[in-house]
Amino acid sequence: MAADRERPLSPHLQVYRLPLAAVLSITHRITGVALALGAVLMVLLLVAAASGSQVYTAVYPLTAHWLGQLILFGFTVALYYHMCAGIRHLFWDAGYGYELDTVRRTSWLVMGGAVALSVLTWIVAIAANGS
Amino acid sequence: MSLRTPLANARGLGSAKEGVDHWWKQRLTAIALVPLMLWLGFSVAMIGTADYYSVVEWIAQPVNSALLILSIAVGLWHGVLGLQSVIEDYIGAEAARLTVLILIQFAAALLALAGILAVLRITLGV
Numbered sequence: 001m002a003a004d005r006e007r008p009l010s011p012h013l014q015v016y017r018l019p020l021a022a023v024l025s026i027t028h029r030i031t032g033v034a035l036a037l038g039a040v041l042m043v044l045l046l047v048a049a050a051s052g053s054q055v056y057t058a059v060y061p062l063t064a065h066w067l068g069q070l071i072l073f074g075f076t077v078a079l080y081y082h083m084c085a086g087i088r089h090l091f092w093d094a095g096y097g098y099e100l101d102t103v104r105r106t107s108w109l110v111m112g113g114a115v116a117l118s119v120l121t122w123i124v125a126i127a128a129n130g131s
Numbered sequence: 132m133s134l135r136t137p138l139a140n141a142r143g144l145g146s147a148k149e150g151v152d153h154w155w156k157q158r159l160t161a162i163a164l165v166p167l168m169l170w171l172g173f174s175v176a177m178i179g180t181a182d183y184y185s186v187v188e189w190i191a192q193p194v195n196s197a198l199l200i201l202s203i204a205v206g207l208w209h210g211v212l213g214l215q216s217v218i219e220d221y222i223g224a225e226a227a228r229l230t231v232l233i234l235i236q237f238a239a240a241l242l243a244l245a246g247i248l249a250v251l252r253i254t255l256g257v
Contacts, residue, residue, distance in 0.1 A: 029217060036210040043203065043246040049190065050249035053183040060183070079168055086161050093158060117172070125176035 020107050028085040031078040038075040076121055081114035153212060160209035167202045187253050196254040203246040211239045 018026075048059040062068045088106050091097045097106055178189055189195055214235050222228040 032210075032213045033217060036214055039203075039206055039210055040242060043242045043249070046190075046199075046203075046246050046249040049183070049186055050252040056183045056186070076172065079172060083165060083168055087165065090158065090161065117169075121172050121176045124173055125179045128177045129179035129181075 021103050024085060024107050024110060028082060028089075031082040031085075034078045035075070035082055038078070041075075073118070073122065077114060077118045080117040080121075081110070084110040084113040084117075153215070157209065157212045157216075160205050160212065163201075163205050164209055167198065167205060170198055171202050190250060191254045191256070193254070196250050199250050200247050203243055203250070207239045207243045207246075211236055 045059065045063070048056045063072065088097065088110055091106075097103065174189075174195070178186055181189070190199065215232060218228060218231050218235070222231060
């Protein structure tokens with residue numbers, strides 16, 4: 001007999017607390033899509049540089065503005081997060097790291113690695129440019 | 132009688148021996164991108180607020196041009212494969228899905244060409 005009312009679907013995103021691994025999984029997707037947009041910006045910057053000093057000097061201040069810096073910082077975190085989570089995916093592909101304890105540990109490792117690499121990159125940036 | 136060949140009856144019904152093609156290329160490009168993006172991330176951090184001439188000079192160095200072109204090509208390739216997975220998962224309507232997939236691939240081809248030409252133009256000093 002068919003159900004006469006709509007059943008809730010699982011996982012019901014409004015009431016279901018996603019496990020850590022699921023949060024990392026959807027973040028991997030979101031950062032991936034964001035990085036595709038970042039690639040567009042990178043190519044535009046290269047094209048600006050190839051168009052000569054006038055164009056580059058006109059575009060450049062955008063990257064120095066605090067909002068531009070914030071966006072660049074966001075891309076740094078997204079890049080390293082996607083890289084660390086991606087490396088974990090490669091281990092999974094090879095058949096390693098499926099134990100729940102291991103997954104929990106590597107989840108924190110992925111997040112820690114992303115933060116560490118981002119901070120390190122910006123320390124290098126500030127040290128190299130003194131700003 | 133119909134103009135269609137019997138081939139249409141066989142298409143899409145079984146293995147074409149390319150089942151892991153997308154999966155494999157996504158992983159292959161992913162592995163290549165680990166060193167490339169570490170290099171790019173720290174290089175961009177090093178140049179940072181440099182003026183036009185030091186940026187162009189940096190791009191024009193042969194190793195940097197080569198790695199930049201590789202980063203553009205492999206990065207966009209990986210991006211297309213990834214976006215394809217996302218689109219296939221979330222866009223149900225076939226016409227819309229196909230349209231977005233085609234647009235993404237065209238955009239990536241255009242971006243790759245523009246990026247690579249920009250690097251070549253700088254490094255060859257035109």
